[in-house]
Amino acid sequence: MAVSHVRCLMLDFHTHSVFSDGELIPAELIRRAQDKGYRAMAITDHADPSNLDLIIPHLCKACQRIYEVTGFPAFPGVEITHCPPNMIANLSAEARSLGAVIVLVHGETIVEPVMPGTNLAAIEAGVDILAHPGLISEATSHLAARNGVLLEITTRRGHSLANGHVARMAKLTGASLILNTDSHSPGDLVDRDMATKIAEGAGLDRREISLLFANGERLLSELKKRARWF
Numbered sequence: 001m002a003v004s005h006v007r008c009l010m011l012d013f014h015t016h017s018v019f020s021d022g023e024l025i026p027a028e029l030i031r032r033a034q035d036k037g038y039r040a041m042a043i044t045d046h047a048d049p050s051n052l053d054l055i056i057p058h059l060c061k062a063c064q065r066i067y068e069v070t071g072f073p074a075f076p077g078v079e080i081t082h083c084p085p086n087m088i089a090n091l092s093a094e095a096r097s098l099g100a101v102i103v104l105v106h107g108e109t110i111v112e113p114v115m116p117g118t119n120l121a122a123i124e125a126g127v128d129i130l131a132h133p134g135l136i137s138e139a140t141s142h143l144a145a146r147n148g149v150l151l152e153i154t155t156r157r158g159h160s161l162a163n164g165h166v167a168r169m170a171k172l173t174g175a176s177l178i179l180n181t182d183s184h185s186p187g188d189l190v191d192r193d194m195a196t197k198i199a200e201g202a203g204l205d206r207r208e209i210s211l212l213f214a215n216g217e218r219l220l221s222e223l224k225k226r227a228r229w230f
Contacts, residue, residue: 009192011216013042013223014079014104014131014152014180019055020045023185026062030074036189040073040220042102047078047095049087056098064229073230075223077102079131082114085121092125101226102219104152107133111158123149128219129178132159133166141169144176150215151175155190155198156182163202171208178215 010033016022017029024032026043033041043063045055059076066074077100080091092103105122108114109132122130123143129150130136136144136151144151151170154160159182170177179199183189190198199209224230 010036010038010190010195011040011213011220012038012181012183012189013075013077013102013129013178013216013219014044014154015041015183015189016045016079017043017059019043019058020047020051020079021184026059026074027066029183030066030072032186033074033189034072037191038189040075040223042075042077042223044077044079044102044104046081046106047091048081048083049091052078052091052095052098056095056100060099063227067229073220073224073227075101075227077104077128079104079106080122080127081106082112083118085115085117088118088121088127089125092127101223102129103127104129104131107131107152108136109134109159110162123147129180131180131182132156132162134159134162135165136169138169138173141173141175145174148176150178150219153177153179153199153202153204153212154182155179155195156188160198163198167202167204167208176215177204177208177212178219179212 017026063074063076078095107130108119131152132154
């Protein structure tokens with residue numbers, strides 16, 4: 001399927017559909033992302049023990065069927081959200097066993113009462129991305145670097161208030177960064193130009209922004225290996 005007039009440049013591995021608190025069904029979310037200039041994405045709805053087995057099979061079906069018809073890579077996943085830290089490792093493993101191609105954890109953003117210890121538990125569990133990790137500590141950022149967990153620079157209002165701190169910790173410790181939108185509605189999707197500006201606003205220079213986007217390319221390659229329909 002050709003994308004209307006926009007070059008497909010954007011990668012985004014953190015979005016939400018009606019299977020949690022997003023506004024759009026997966027097909028419309030994917031189509032709007034394509035029109036915005038996306039080349040690949042993940043749908044990572046909020047999850048806890050109550051809904052893992054509901055979300056993942058439906059997202060797998062939608063992503064696979066849309067890929068088979070359009071060739072657009074959309075990957076089913078979850079964002080483990082507001083769960084006690086000592087549940088995160090088991091929930092991550094359960095999500096993967098159910099078919100989640102990517103697993104995120106809702107990090108310790110400064111604008112929500114996320115339980116302390118969530119950032120550390122996510123990194124110890126080896127999830128793919130720690131979303132909006134807020135005022136992440138230097139020690140936890142060091143562990144993210146060792147465990148290969150990506151720290152998120154987010155375009156999401158509120159969560160983005162700590163982007164500068166996350167970027168500084170990553171520079172200090174060698175942790176890898178990735179930029180995502182955490183989109184819940186059509187207006188949350190951004191193109192590559194806006195993503196670049198937000199990365200600059202977080203204090204990243206041109207070389208660091210190139211690395212940021214390269215990390216997205218590497219994750220895309222890994223997710224294609226995991227998804228059984230590729």
